[in-house]
Amino acid sequence: MCLAIPAKVTRVESSGDGTVDYIGSEVRTNFALLPGVKPGDWVIIHAGFAISKLSRKEARETLKLIKEIERYENGA
Amino acid sequence: MPNKKATMSLLEKIRKTTRVLGRPIRLMEVCGTHTMAIHKYGLKSQLEEARVETVSGPGCPVCITPDSIHEAAIELVTGREGTILATFGDMTRVPTRKGSLQTAVPAPGSLVKIVYSPEEGLEAARRARDKDVVLFGAGFETTIPGIAFTTRRAREEKVRNFSVLTAFWLIPPAIKAILESGECAVDGFLYPGHVSVIIGEKPYAFIPAKYGIPGAIAGFEPEDILKGVLSVLGQIRTRRPRVANEYSRVVKPEGNPIALALMKEMLEPWDAYWRGLGTIPQSGLRLRKKFAALDAAARYGLKTGGRGREARGCRCGEVLRGVARPTDCRHFGKVCNPGFPLGPCMVSYEGACLVQYTYSRTLR
Numbered sequence: 414m415c416l417a418i419p420a421k422v423t424r425v426e427s428s429g430d431g432t433v434d435y436i437g438s439e440v441r442t443n444f445a446l447l448p449g450v451k452p453g454d455w456v457i458i459h460a461g462f463a464i465s466k467l468s469r470k471e472a473r474e475t476l477k478l479i480k481e482i483e484r485y486e487n488g489a
Numbered sequence: 490m491p492n493k494k495a496t497m498s499l500l501e502k503i504r505k506t507t508r509v510l511g512r513p514i515r516l517m518e519v520c521g522t523h524t525m526a527i528h529k530y531g532l533k534s535q536l537e538e539a540r541v542e543t544v545s546g547p548g549c550p551v552c553i554t555p556d557s558i559h560e561a562a563i564e565l566v567t568g569r570e571g572t573i574l575a576t577f578g579d580m581t582r583v584p585t586r587k588g589s590l591q592t593a594v595p596a597p598g599s600l601v602k603i604v605y606s607p608e609e610g611l612e613a614a615r616r617a618r619d620k621d622v623v624l625f626g627a628g629f630e631t632t633i634p635g636i637a638f639t640t641r642r643a644r645e646e647k648v649r650n651f652s653v654l655t656a657f658w659l660i661p662p663a664i665k666a667i668l669e670s671g672e673c674a675v676d677g678f679l680y681p682g683h684v685s686v687i688i689g690e691k692p693y694a695f696i697p698a699k700y701g702i703p704g705a706i707a708g709f710e711p712e713d714i715l716k717g718v719l720s721v722l723g724q725i726r727t728r729r730p731r732v733a734n735e736y737s738r739v740v741k742p743e744g745n746p747i748a749l750a751l752m753k754e755m756l757e758p759w760d761a762y763w764r765g766l767g768t769i770p771q772s773g774l775r776l777r778k779k780f781a782a783l784d785a786a787a788r789y790g791l792k793t794g795g796r797g798r799e800a801r802g803c804r805c806g807e808v809l810r811g812v813a814r815p816t817d818c819r820h821f822g823k824v825c826n827p828g829f830p831l832g833p834c835m836v837s838y839e840g841a842c843l844v845q846y847t848y849s850r851t852l853r
Contacts, residue, residue: 461635464686464745474738475738
């Protein structure tokens, strides 16, 4: 249940609602717990809420690890 | 193995350290997502070869929620007309004496709705004003702030047909209970990465200070986990226990202050009952009295107290305390399997039994 994955912010409304790009899918996300988040920022999402910011480099690091794992699991 | 070079080099360092220590080391991971990652990436056997045993702790919120609360949810949706019970997917499959939310037959006009986010529960309440929507929210510190936010929002927007059945659990008091019981001897802890995103490093400080036990906050990729293990081994070797943060790219030392303030505003601690661990002082959170109108237990007179009665022979409680391994249970993989789970540890994708069954069935 505490699975949480990096995603790129694509839209933030004044209400705190918005969307992220999560490995190519648009997912509705709430940003109320992370004020000041802007489109283009990287965040960690858990159960529809952004809970932590990541630097671009840090997000890439995690996504790189995830992609390597996928490649490995697909037998490449 | 992903990024083979890095993980192999970390494993080699781990092997060298345990050789210096000259004894096997036992670490507890207090997070179901860690349990899953350790098995899924094949680290379990690699670590065992390096003389590091990992034991699962009470890291699965679906699992530690006692039957009494699951049964209250089932009673609500079967006994009350026009009720939408919104909950996370895993919660619907937990078997109780009253069946599960998936086998329950809802009352006329009632239904069970699986949601990914608490906000979807509120949205359902906005759309169906003639129904009562109850969000059955179980979770640790990672999940609680989102549910608290949605609950406050329902109040602000005056969505009066929305309430929450809370099953909110706090990790540090549970670790304290495990240490106080003295049942499970561990040399160190891997602290849950995403719980720590919210609470930061400080709430674990009593563990090295009072009990002299090392620990590290760790992420969920193979390298993250091995870095955490190596940090704990280093602390054992130097006899300098502390709270190391090996997931600092995500976890800030102070946690998430907005989420912490929101939890404090909406919720109060209480002596909650955990499956397997019993009643632990100040280990649960519930809505403060002034939010009673949003509290489904108060609003619908639900009996959520106590333990409920668990399936005979199910050792889920012992697994959650770290005193039994899934394979110690005579039902494991036989009468208890993912198709017919006897207890929640075989239901949740973070449950120690399901993880063991899925990834490491041959391991003893």
